[in-house]
Amino acid sequence: MMEGSFNPKGIEQTLYQEWEAAGHFVPQGNGPGYCIVIPPPNITGSLHMGHAFNQTLMDTLIRYQRMNGRRALWQMGTDHAGIATQMVVERQLQMEGIDRLELGRDKFVDKVWEWRNESGGTISRQIRRMGSSLDWSRDRFTMDEGFIRAVTEVFVRLHEEGLIYRGTRLVNWDPSMQSAISDLEVENHEEQGHMWHFRYPLTSGLTADGRDHIVIATTRPETLLGDTAVAVHPDDERYADLIGRTLRLPLVGREIPIIADTYVDPAFGSGCVKITPAHDFNDYAVGQRHGLPMVNILTPDAHINNNAPEAFRGLERYAARKAVVTAMTELGLVERIDNHKLMVPRGDRSGAVIEPFLTDQWFMKMESLAKPAIEAVESGAIEFIPKLFENTYFAWMRNIQDWTISRQQWWGHRIPAWYDASGKAYVGRSESEVRNKHGLAADIALTPDPDVLDTWFSSALWTFGTLGWPEDTPELRLYHPTDVLVTGHDIIFFWVARMIMMTLHFTHEVPFRKVYIHGLVRDALGNKMSKTKGNGLDPLDFIDGIDLETLVEKRTSNLTQPQLAPRIAKSTRDDFPAGIDAYGTDAMRFTFCAMATLGRDVRFDVKRIEGYRNFCNKLWNAARFVLQNTEGHVPQTTDTPSLADRWIRSRTRAMIEANKLALDTYRFDLLANSIYDFAWHEYCDWYLEITKPLLWNESTPAAELSTLRTTLLQVLEVLLRAAHPIMPFITETIWREVAPRLGKPSGTVMLQNYPLIDELKDDPEATRAIEWLKGIVLGIRNIRGEANIKPSLAVNLLLQSGDANDRELAAACEPLVKRLAKVDQIEWLADGQSAPANALAVVGTLKVMVPLAGLIDLGAEKDRLRKEIERLKGEVQRISNKLSNEKFVANAPADVVDKERAKAADASGKLATLETQLRSL
RNA sequence: GGGUGUUUAGCUCAGUUGGGAGAGCGACGGCCUUACAAGCCGUAGGUCGCAGGUUCGACCCCUGCAACACCCACCA
Numbered sequence: 003m004m005e006g007s008f009n010p011k012g013i014e015q016t017l018y019q020e021w022e023a024a025g026h027f028v029p030q031g032n033g034p035g036y037c038i039v040i041p042p043p044n045i046t047g048s049l050h051m052g053h054a055f056n057q058t059l060m061d062t063l064i065r066y067q068r069m070n071g072r073r074a075l076w077q078m079g080t081d082h083a084g085i086a087t088q089m090v091v092e093r094q095l096q097m098e099g100i101d102r103l104e105l106g107r108d109k110f111v112d113k114v115w116e117w118r119n120e121s122g123g124t125i126s127r128q129i130r131r132m133g134s135s136l137d138w139s140r141d142r143f144t145m146d147e148g149f150i151r152a153v154t155e156v157f158v159r160l161h162e163e164g165l166i167y168r169g170t171r172l173v174n175w176d177p178s179m180q181s182a183i184s185d186l187e188v189e190n191h192e193e194q195g196h197m198w199h200f201r202y203p204l205t206s207g208l209t210a211d212g213r214d215h216i217v218i219a220t221t222r223p224e225t226l227l228g229d230t231a232v233a234v235h236p237d238d239e240r241y242a243d244l245i246g247r248t249l250r251l252p253l254v255g256r257e258i259p260i261i262a263d264t265y266v267d268p269a270f271g272s273g274c275v276k277i278t279p280a281h282d283f284n285d286y287a288v289g290q291r292h293g294l295p296m297v298n299i300l301t302p303d304a305h306i307n308n309n310a311p312e313a314f315r316g317l318e319r320y321a322a323r324k325a326v327v328t329a330m331t332e333l334g335l336v337e338r339i340d341n342h343k344l345m346v347p348r349g350d351r352s353g354a355v356i357e358p359f360l361t362d363q364w365f366m367k368m369e370s371l372a373k374p375a376i377e378a379v380e381s382g383a384i385e386f387i388p389k390l391f392e393n394t395y396f397a398w399m400r401n402i403q404d405w406t407i408s409r410q411q412w413w414g415h416r417i418p419a420w421y422d423a424s425g426k427a428y429v430g431r432s433e434s435e436v437r438n439k440h441g442l443a444a445d446i447a448l449t450p451d452p453d454v455l456d457t458w459f460s461s462a463l464w465t466f467g468t469l470g471w472p473e474d475t476p477e478l479r480l481y482h483p484t485d486v487l488v489t490g491h492d493i494i495f496f497w498v499a500r501m502i503m504m505t506l507h508f509t510h511e512v513p514f515r516k517v518y519i520h521g522l523v524r525d526a527l528g529n530k531m532s533k534t535k536g537n538g539l540d541p542l543d544f545i546d547g548i549d550l551e552t553l554v555e556k557r558t559s560n561l562t563q564p565q566l567a568p569r570i571a572k573s574t575r576d577d578f579p580a581g582i583d584a585y586g587t588d589a590m591r592f593t594f595c596a597m598a599t600l601g602r603d604v605r606f607d608v609k610r611i612e613g614y615r616n617f618c619n620k621l622w623n624a625a626r627f628v629l630q631n632t633e634g635h636v637p638q639t640t641d642t643p644s645l646a647d648r649w650i651r652s653r654t655r656a657m658i659e660a661n662k663l664a665l666d667t668y669r670f671d672l673l674a675n676s677i678y679d680f681a682w683h684e685y686c687d688w689y690l691e692i693t694k695p696l697l698w699n700e701s702t703p704a705a706e707l708s709t710l711r712t713t714l715l716q717v718l719e720v721l722l723r724a725a726h727p728i729m730p731f732i733t734e735t736i737w738r739e740v741a742p743r744l745g746k747p748s749g750t751v752m753l754q755n756y757p758l759i760d761e762l763k764d765d766p767e768a769t770r771a772i773e774w775l776k777g778i779v780l781g782i783r784n785i786r787g788e789a790n791i792k793p794s795l796a797v798n799l800l801l802q803s804g805d806a807n808d809r810e811l812a813a814a815c816e817p818l819v820k821r822l823a824k825v826d827q828i829e830w831l832a833d834g835q836s837a838p839a840n841a842l843a844v845v846g847t848l849k850v851m852v853p854l855a856g857l858i859d860l861g862a863e864k865d866r867l868r869k870e871i872e873r874l875k876g877e878v879q880r881i882s883n884k885l886s887n888e889k890f891v892a893n894a895p896a897d898v899v900d901k902e903r904a905k906a907a908d909a910s911g912k913l914a915t916l917e918t919q920l921r922s923l
Numbered sequence: 924g925g926g927u928g929u930u931u932a933g934c935u936c937a938g939u940u941g942g943g944a945g946a947g948c949g950a951c952g953g954c955c956u957u958a959c960a961a962g963c964c965g966u967a968g969g970u971c972g973c974a975g976g977u978u979c980g981a982c983c984c985c986u987g988c989a990a991c992a993c994c995c996a997c998c999a
Contacts, residue, residue, distance in 0.1 A: 007961070190996085197999085219999060233999095267998060275999050284997045345996090393927070394994070401995085491994090526935090528992085596947085599936070601928075603992090607935060609948050616961040627958035663939090671937070675946075690958075698957090786953095787965030793954050824956080877943085884942090889979035898942050898980095905943070 004629065004739065008615075008622035010586025011546070014731045018130055026752055027135045029073040036072035037481035038064055039465050039514075040136060041489045041497070042144060044083035045118045046090050049128040051523040051531060051606060052490060054541035058594040058728075059520060059670055060488045061134045065727035066665050067485075068135070069756035075481055076135060077468050079142035080122055084414035084457040085179065085351050091117050091413070107412050114413050118143075131542055133587050133730045135752070142468045144460040145415065152467045153415045153460050154431050156508060161429040165367045166407070168419075168427055172286045173406050175359030176349040177304035177319075181410035182363050183349055184456060185403060186495055188356050190345040197342035198223050198327060199272070201335040202232060202249045205257060210243060216260075217337050219271040221344050222281075223330070224322040226251070227310040228299040229258060231277040233288055236262035238273050252335050253326065254311055261292050280360050298360050319357075364408040364417060364453070371503040372402045378502060378512050387518045387668050388600040391491060398495050405500075407456045414454030421449045462500040465513040482509065486516040494519065518668050521603035526577070528605050534562060536570030544611055547584030550575065582608070588729035589615035595728050596674035617678055618732050621725075624686050625736040628714045631697050632743055635711040642705045644696075645814060647713040648768035650689040653680065654717050655762035661724055662759075670728075677725045685717060688776065695821035715744050720757045727756075774808075774845070775815045775822075781843030781850050782823035788866045789841060789858040796826040797852050800837055804848030841866070842919045844912045860923060867920045874913040881906040 021027065029035075038060050043053055060076060068074040091114050092102050102110050122143075129136065143149065160166040173182040200223070201215040208214055218232060229251050234241040245262045265288055266275050279289025280298040289296055299310045304319045313329070314322050330336050347356040376399050378384045379392055386392045408417060419429045420436050423446075430436035433448060442448065460467070465484050469477040483505075489498065498517055505513035525531055531538045536557045543553065554574050558567040592614040597604040643651070657680040664673035696702045696710055719740050726733040730752065737751035782799070791797060799819070801812060812819075812828070819825055831837055840851035841863045854860065881902055884890050891899055 007959070221999070265997085265999095270998060272999095277999095282997085282999085284999080287997085344999095390927075397926070397995070597936080602936085605935065607948085610935075612961080613947060616959095619959065619961045623959035623962085625958080630958070667939085669939090672939095675937080679946085686958085687963090694957095783964060784966090790953065790965095793956065793964065881943090884980080887979060890942095891979085893979045894942070902942085 004622065004626050004736075006623075006626070008586075008619040008732065010588060010618070010731065011584060013735045014131070014133070014545075014587050017731055017734055018133060021135070021750065021752065022130075022138065024750070026750060027076070027137050028139055029075045029137065031071065031073055033071040033073050035480040036064075036067040036074045037077065037484040038075075038486055038488065039077040039468055039484055040079060041487075041493075042079040042081035042142075042461065042464065043125050043129075044081050044086055045121045045125065046083050046086045047121065048124055049132075049541060051539050051541055053129075054132055054590065055520065055523050055594045055598075055604065056488060056490065057129065057132050057134045058591045059518070059598060061132070061730075062591075062595060062670060062673075062727040063486065063488070063665070064135055065730065065752060066756055068752065069723070069726070069754060071755070073480070075137055075140070075477075077140060077142070077481075077484075078129075078136040078138055079144070079464070079468055080118075080125060081461060082118070082143065082145040082414065082457065084409060084411055084454060085181075085183075086457075087114060087117070088411055088413040089179075089351060102412075110412055128542060131545060131587060133591065135730075140468070144457070144464075148470070149460055149463070149467055150415065152463050152471055153455065154418045155472050156463060156504065157418050157455070157459075158429055158431055159508075160366065165371065166364060166429075167367070168362065168364050170360065170362050171365070171406075172280070172283060172358045172360050173363055174347070175302070175357045175361065176352055176354050177300075177302065177357055178352045178354035179349070179411070180302045182359075182361060182406050182408060183356070184406045184458075187350050188347045189350050190347050192343050193346040195221055195342050195344045195346070197221055197271075197340040198330075199337035199339070200226070200252070200276075200330055201337055202252060202276070203335075204244075205248045205250050207247065210240060215335075216241070216244070216249070216274050217272040218274045218276045220276055221342060222323070223326045224306070224314075224319055225278040225281045225299070226276065226326055226330075227254060227306065227314060227322075228278045228280050228297040229254075229276045230256075230279060230289065230294045230297055231258050231261050231292065233261050233263045233266050233275045233277050234273060235266040235268040236264060238266075238268040240268075240273060252333060253314075253329055261288075261294075263288050263291065281358055283358050286358070296360065300357060300359065302359075304357055363406050364419075366405040366407050368402040368404055368503070371507055372399045374506050375399060375499065375502040378506060384502065384512050384514065385516050387516055390601055391494060391517075391519045394491075394494060395499060399499060405456070407459055408451075408453040409456055410452075411454050414457060415460055417451040417453050417455060419451040421451065423447060427451070458496050458500055461497055462504040463508075464501060466505055466509050466511075471509065478509075483512045484514045486518055487514040488518045488520065490522055491519045492522060519601070520598060521601065524603050524605050526605055526607045528603075534566070536561070536566060536573065539606065541590060543582050544585050544590050545587050547582055549581040550578060553578060553581055578608075583612070583615075585611050585615040586618065586731070588732045589618050591730075592617065592674055592678075592728055595670040596678070598670035600669070614678075617682065618729065620682055620686060621721075621732060622736070624681070624690060625718060625740065627690060628718050629739055629743075631693070632711045632715055635708070635715070635743055637712045637715070637744055638705075638708050640705065641712065642709050643713060644706055644710065645768045645771045646689060646692045646696075646818070647709055648763070648765045649772040650685065650713065650717050651762045652765035652769055653684050654720055654757075655759050655764055656680075657684075658720070658724060658757045658759050658762070661757075665727075674728060677721070677728065681721055681725070685721065688772070689717070690714075691822055692775075692818055695817045699817065712744070715740055719744055719746070720761065723751060723754050723757050726751050726754075771811055771814070774811050775818055777845040778812075778815075778819055778843075778848075778850055779822045781845055782819075782825065782852060785841040785843060785852050785858075785866070786823070789862055791857055793824065795857070796824050797857060798827040798829070798855075799823075799825045800829055800831055800840060800849075800851040800853060802831040802835070802837065802849040802851065803833060804846065808846070808848045839923065842916065844915050846908070847911060849915060864920060864923055867916055867923075871913060871916050871920065874909050874916065877909045878906065878913055881909065 064074050064076045095102060157166060174188050176183050197219050199217050199219050201217055203215040232249055244260045248257045248259050251258050265284060277285045277288050279285045279294050280296040297309050299306055301307045306314045306317045306322045308315055314325055317325055349356055379395060419427045420433055421427055428436040428440055430439055466482055469475060469482055471478060501513045523531060525537045529537055554571050557574050558570050561567060589611050593611040657676055660676040661673055664676060693710055693714060722733040722737045734751050742748055816828060837851055839854045841858050843850040885902055885906060
């Protein structure tokens with residue numbers, strides 16, 4: 003027997019193990035394929051709220067399609083996450099006092115594999131706790147054997163096609179990692195800095211206004227050491243006569259030219275720009291145009307190198323900045339220093355300030371790859387949901403830059419290139435292939451490229467790579483293109499766009515037909531969750547609960563900035579004074595679905611999950627009620643449904659219809675609302691209450707009772723199937739109790755059909771009847787509530803006026819009205835017959851009266867009437883204004899006008915009745 | 924600098940061809956009514972950011988403005 007309140011702890015893990023052991027997550031049957039690939043979680047640690055959100059949506063879709071009979075594959079896998087993982091393992095080793103460089107590459111990579119085996123297990127356990135029905139038997143890793151093969155193949159082919167090339171370029175250089183990174187991995191943030199105005203002396207002569215120097219402005223004084231020119235705008239009259247003359251670069255002594263270039267904005271600063279081609283992207287371009295020498299003044303770890311004057315050599319870049327400013331000050335060459343806000347580029351992983359740095363790297367040409375990828379979205383072959391994100395996609399794709407794909411790191415896919423003694427690069431699937439292809443004898447030494455590829459290079463192959471490419475597999479034919487990609491808007495460029503380009507290029511198919519883009523999970527205040535801020539939350543803590551001290555400990559340990567610990571501890575104590583309750587997986591999943599509004603970030607509020615935990619409990623107890631009242635029930639073939647049975651079946655059908663629409667349009671919020679509203683406010687609030695007097699009345703006819711019990715079970719059973727994709731555990735648990743009573747074969751709800759609307763009949767007549775009943779009951783309840791009549795006290799009821807329909811329904815629903823509104827006697831008054839003093843509700847034209855008889859305070863009742871009269875007056879006024887507007891009557895559709903007329907009649911009828919009533923009191 | 928989004932009840936958010944402003948939570952009042960106090964019943968609360976325009980009619984369509992958020996970008 004089911005316990006009195008819902009306790010998720012007991013059921014979830016057992017059920018998941020059962021499902022997995024039974025192989026339910028493996029696609030089966032002969033239905034059409036349906037496939038979603040998981041955005042592979044990084045192996046850097048543990049699952050966060052974003053993963054939980056992401057997976058809830060995917061699992062809902064997968065479970066829905068599986069129930070629809072599709073051969074549904076949810077492809078599992080994890081990402082090696084090159085830089086992120088290397089940093090984590092490096093930090094771990096550091097804490098053990100081990101230096102990466104001392105350890106050496108091979109041993110370090112071994113350590114990372116150890117880490118990945120450990121971390122992978124943690125992630126798998128966490129994902130299982132979310133209830134995610136992934137096919138674990140097909141689990142993949144972006145650096146498994148198959149992926150190494152696929153990555154190599156792709157690299158070699160792109161190189162053969164000339165789309166991958168090696169070159170010396172100015173790239174984004176992360177001095178802390180000493181590696182190149184791509185444009186996307188650089189985050190620009192505004193920071194407070196300074197603008198230094200320096201005087202650069204002319205080698206000879208004077209300026210037009212009689213000075214012997216010009217003034218340049220810079221935010222990076224240390225780059226002065228690498229200046230090879232100063233540029234002015236060609237049309238700038240102030241400097242026209244200086245173009246072609248030279249300056250003496252202070253501190254360095256180099257003679258540098260004054261050049262003219264339209265890049266310079268004459269209105270900004272002095273109109274003179276120092277040009278440092280080796281350390282600034284713009285200056286690089288200017289240098290190229292003017293054939294300027296490039297003087298690199300930095301070492302890979304951002305210290306001043308030997309190309310600079312001796313005094314500055316070996317200084318760290320910010321020390322060098324100070325030294326340059328000091329030296330310039332001493333020379334009297336500082337005009338002034340202003341405060342200045344500037345955009346500072348930082349590495350998204352390391353947080354280090356990025357240097358434009360001249361190095362040899364591998365690049366991918368993107369323009370030709372982007373073209374078909376743009377067309378795929380334009381043509382609708384791929385559809386973004388919400389559509390809005392297509393603009394984001396187009397904007398980036400139409401202005402795409404070449405992709406720096408090599409990383410000076412150890413963890414990742416090795417670049418399949420080898421170098422001979424002269425430094426010439428050979429690309430091939432293996433060293434022997436390279437030797438054969440280029441006729442390189444065995445005695446010619448080849449050195450493998452030490453670098454690895456950007457992590458996103460392999461991620462881009464995810465859909466077809468996981469399905470077996472480059473082999474031609476049955477899975478590729480059945481599941482590719484995949485049906486939908488579900489991911490956050492933060493990786494549209496990193497991942498989605500590159501997947502589209504690579505997949506189209508190599509398979510001539512789109513990777514997926516739809517891309518559902520969801521928002522980011524933020525904390526209750528709308529802040530982005532992060533470990534550094536200490537506002538991150540672990541989904542498992544909402545599932546299992548966590549006490550305050552453990553939570554504080556968890557949030558403040560292993561911080562990259564330990565000094566923040568006290569503040570984080572305090573805010574944690576403020577936000578979760580009693581820790582976090584155990585809400586269970588279903589409540590968490592329901593919360594995510596309910597909050598998945600298109601295109602919006604979600605603020606995760608404990609109040610919401612609490613509400614949905616309560617909903618779980620509601621469902622649980624409704625099931626208990628049904629089970630208690632259907633003990634030993636055997637459904638009969640003859641079905642004689644009452645009005646209420648017909649009504650709830652009809653409403654169930656409407657819910658199913660709404661659910662399907664919601665699921666087909668990826669409106670998880672509407673799906674959740676549809677289920678919640680139906681289950682709580684129709685099935686529980688009304689239908690279960692309606693059944694009580696019938697179930698407990700010995701005079702209820704056997705056939706009617708039997709049908710009632712069948713309906714109780716049937717609707718619950720349909721509801722469980724309908725809700726299963728969102729809340730798998732509770733629905734499975736209850737379903738196993740309920741289904742046998744309907745004669746359904748035992749088993750699992752997850753392999754049942756998703757409800758079809760044809761299982762239930764639409765019944766407008768019954769709907770009207772129950773709406774009538776609700777009107778009567780709500781009217782009486784309003785009177786009772788306003789008059790403060792104790793719920794335990796029964797009232798009598800007088801009915802008057804109304805039509806034949808009212809009399810018929812009143813007779814049919816008498817026991818229901820009595821039960822639902824706690825009414826003792828019901829009596830009809832003839833038209834015109836005077837009634838005792840009473841509180842009045844009007845339903846249609848029917849007068850529903852509760853005799854005052856000492857129960858109700860006359861003054862309070864008058865107030866209640868006046869309030870209702872005011873409301874009705876307003877309504878009548880509004881509608882009559884509308885109807886007296888000839889243009890409205892002439893232009894509005896006939897049905898709208900009719901509707902307004904009916905409303906006016908109803909409202910003014912009620913109004914008249916209530917006004918009469920008020921006078922009579 | 925360019926672009927996108929958001930602005931609806933105290934809070935978080937729905938509002939699907941323009942035609943009666945909704946939910947959850949919170950607030951207030953009343954209830955241990957034999958599924959559920961994680962519950963039940965009732966009530967209050969909104970000039971739909973601001974200003975115009977189109978229309979018989981605008982939360983919805985158009986224009987402008989404001990605030991906030993995010994994305995992209997090379998201004999020294």
